[in-house]
Amino acid sequence: MNHHFSKMSIPVNAHLFLKDPVSSELGIKIINGSILLISQLGFEKFTFKKLAEEIETTEASIYRYFESKQKVILYLINWYWSCISFRIYMSTQNVLDPEDRLLKCIHILTAIPDPENEFVLDNELELKQLVINESSKVFLTKNVDDENKLGVFSEYKKVVEFVSSIILEINPKYPFPNMLVSTIMEGSNQQRFFAAHLPRLTNINQKDDLVESFFTDTLLKAIKNEK
Amino acid sequence: MNHHFSKMSIPVNAHLFLKDPVSSELGIKIINGSILLISQLGFEKFTFKKLAEEIETTEASIYRYFESKQKVILYLINWYWSCISFRIYMSTQNVLDPEDRLLKCIHILTAIPDPENEFVLDNELELKQLVINESSKVFLTKNVDDENKLGVFSEYKKVVEFVSSIILEINPKYPFPNMLVSTIMEGSNQQRFFAAHLPRLTNINQKDDLVESFFTDTLLKAIKNEK
DNA sequence: TTTATTTGATAGTAATACTATTATATTTGC
DNA sequence: GCAAATATAATAGTATTACTATCAAATAAA
Numbered sequence: 001m002n003h004h005f006s007k008m009s010i011p012v013n014a015h016l017f018l019k020d021p022v023s024s025e026l027g028i029k030i031i032n033g034s035i036l037l038i039s040q041l042g043f044e045k046f047t048f049k050k051l052a053e054e055i056e057t058t059e060a061s062i063y064r065y066f067e068s069k070q071k072v073i074l075y076l077i078n079w080y081w082s083c084i085s086f087r088i089y090m091s092t093q094n095v096l097d098p099e100d101r102l103l104k105c106i107h108i109l110t111a112i113p114d115p116e117n118e119f120v121l122d123n124e125l126e127l128k129q130l131v132i133n134e135s136s137k138v139f140l141t142k143n144v145d146d147e148n149k150l151g152v153f154s155e156y157k158k159v160v161e162f163v164s165s166i167i168l169e170i171n172p173k174y175p176f177p178n179m180l181v182s183t184i185m186e187g188s189n190q191q192r193f194f195a196a197h198l199p200r201l202t203n204i205n206q207k208d209d210l211v212e213s214f215f216t217d218t219l220l221k222a223i224k225n226e227k
Numbered sequence: 228m229n230h231h232f233s234k235m236s237i238p239v240n241a242h243l244f245l246k247d248p249v250s251s252e253l254g255i256k257i258i259n260g261s262i263l264l265i266s267q268l269g270f271e272k273f274t275f276k277k278l279a280e281e282i283e284t285t286e287a288s289i290y291r292y293f294e295s296k297q298k299v300i301l302y303l304i305n306w307y308w309s310c311i312s313f314r315i316y317m318s319t320q321n322v323l324d325p326e327d328r329l330l331k332c333i334h335i336l337t338a339i340p341d342p343e344n345e346f347v348l349d350n351e352l353e354l355k356q357l358v359i360n361e362s363s364k365v366f367l368t369k370n371v372d373d374e375n376k377l378g379v380f381s382e383y384k385k386v387v388e389f390v391s392s393i394i395l396e397i398n399p400k401y402p403f404p405n406m407l408v409s410t411i412m413e414g415s416n417q418q419r420f421f422a423a424h425l426p427r428l429t430n431i432n433q434k435d436d437l438v439e440s441f442f443t444d445t446l447l448k449a450i451k452n453e454k
Numbered sequence: 455t456t457t458a459t460t461t462g463a464t465a466g467t468a469a470t471a472c473t474a475t476t477a478t479a480t481t482t483g484c
Numbered sequence: 485g486c487a488a489a490t491a492t493a494a495t496a497g498t499a500t501t502a503c504t505a506t507c508a509a510a511t512a513a514a
Contacts, residue, residue, distance in 0.1 A: 019491095026492075042369040047470065058493055063472075136363040142269040144424045157427045175430065176441045179418055182428040183445075186417055187410045194409060197371045200384045201409040203402065214403045218410075221448040246460095253461075274501065285462055290503075 010082045010121070015150040016075040019065045029055040030065055034072050035126050043073055043134045070138070074152055077135050080127045081155040084108060088159065090119065098169040105163045106219060110188035110212045132189045160185070171223045180222055184215045237309040237348070242377040243302040246292050256282040257292055261299050262353050270300055270361045297365070301379055304362050307354045308382040311335060315386065317346065325396040332390045333446060337415035337439045359416045387412070398450045407449055411442045 014020075021027030033055040038046045046069060048062045066072045087108050092101040112128065113120050147153070164177035174180075191211050195204040204210050241247075248254030260282040265273045273296060275289045293299045314335050319328040339355065340347050374380070391404035401407075418438050422431040431437050 024491080044368065048472085049470080058495090059472085060474090060494080061492055064491080068471080133367060136367055139425075140360060140363055140420065141271065148425060153425055157425070160428050176437065176444070178428055178430045179437070179441050180445070182421060183410065183414045183418065187414055190413055191406055191410065193367065198366075198375060198380055198384070201387050201405055203405045210403065210406070214406050217403070218407070218445065218449050222445050251460085275503085276501080285464090286503085287463080287505090288461055291460080295502075 012078050013151050016071050017066055021065050027065055039130055073138055080131050083121050085155055085159050098166050102166045106216050109185050110215045132192050167223050174223045188215055239305050240378050243298050248292050254292055266357055300365055307358050310348050312382055312386050325393050329393045333443050336412050337442045359419050394450050401450045415442055
């Protein structure tokens with residue numbers, strides 16, 4: 001199942017663009033070109049000049065959509081988290097047992113979705129890879145506080161709080177729900193990066209993907225048992 | 228207890244500098260100036276020109292010690308992990324019970340050390356803050372693989388493997404020791420960043436520092452219980 | 455005190471991250 | 485169908501960055 005980027009109304013914070021890129025052909029080309037080039041070059045070496053060449057337009061035209069390359073990557077990451085949020089909503093809606101709901105969330109947060117069997121939006125897999133490789137850089141700047149004021153991270157926070165509330169439903173006395181969830185969300189991406197580049201930091205082998213099992217195991221033990 | 232940077236023989240990978248900065252006055256000024264400026268400006272806005280102004284030398288002179296600003300920050304982070312490694316070695320040496328040893332490690336990895344009561348090297352606290360704010364950016368580049376080949380991350384890996392081996396001593400069947408340790412090492416820094424800038428992602432309040440308790444709790448539950 | 459070695463001063467370059475201006479298409483409203 | 489609005493392209497320009505190169509002056513080692 002594949003759904004079109006432009007057709008899905010995944011909301012993205014309007015402070016991130018000057019002109020809504022999904023509103024025009026060129027805008028869509030900017031988005032798709034950015035995903036491609038950031039993945040290829042890494043965010044540091046990604047420039048609007050190279051992007052302009054790639055999609056056959058000019059730097060000046062791109063600047064009419066996005067104020068800076070930081071805003072572009074923030075836009076993409078924002079879109080990705082909106083997308084995760086949407087998937088979590090879809091897959092927990094009709095699930096009564098909170099533990100089942102929690103497992104669905106952990107799956108969405110930690111696994112690489114399988115387009116054969118799962119609902120996957122267009123561009124979602126490429127974006128996940130981009131988030132794994134680049135997203136921390138965007139958090140860890142002197143601008144976080146300003147960007148946070150603009151609501152750039154609210155989608156992310158909503159996910160954390162939604163999953164945390166399920167944890168509290170299961171164990172109302174668990175003292176660290178948000179820390180646990182944000183650790184899992186960031187940790188699972190980090191472990192995938194380590195698996196690819198610094199495998200001695202992980203226990204991941206070629207055969208099976210242990211990321212989801214590890215975090216599921218850790219989470220369930222953490223919230224269930226009293227010390 | 229405070230010990231001098233230059234006097235301690237904390238080893239740093241020799242591929243990271245052109246000329247050993249601890250071997251000269253200017254070299255030490257480059258290190259200390261870098262710590263200061265990277266903390267103030269963030270790594271992105273840190274430049275050798277600004278550093279040269281700060282420590283009253285020239286860009287060209289700095290380039291005789293370090294090939295690039297990336298190498299400088301890698302040097303600092305490398306030094307930090309050497310330092311952690313040294314502290315872990317010191318504080319576990321004479322501890323027989325593996326669980327006690329593990330708790331000491333987790334303390335060193337997750338807590339902000341207290342210079343009143345603990346052995347703390349000169350610059351260590353500033354460097355810890357720098358690692359919290361900047362270190363992920365240095366991992367997450369297209370150069371990781373090359374840097375990894377030069378052994379830049381070996382100190383980090385050694386810590387992971389040392390702590391993992393204690394976990395396996397306690398529970399030889401635990402399947403994810405390295406993942407657990409690296410998640411804790413990165414996660415604790417990340418949680419401190421979140422606490423300072425995106426507090427809704429954590430459960431940290433002003434009064435007490437929950438980072439160590441959270442990770443200790445999670446770790447002990449993870450390795451002790453069978454599902 | 456000669457000779458290395460280290461540092462300083464200065465210059466230069468290609469690339470980056472923009473801003474500004476003007477011209478040319480394209481769309482839309484009437 | 486045409487003027488008016490809007491979107492895009494083409495081009496130029498700027499300050500800063502991340503270096504490299506050269507040469508002279510200061511300092512330390514033999």
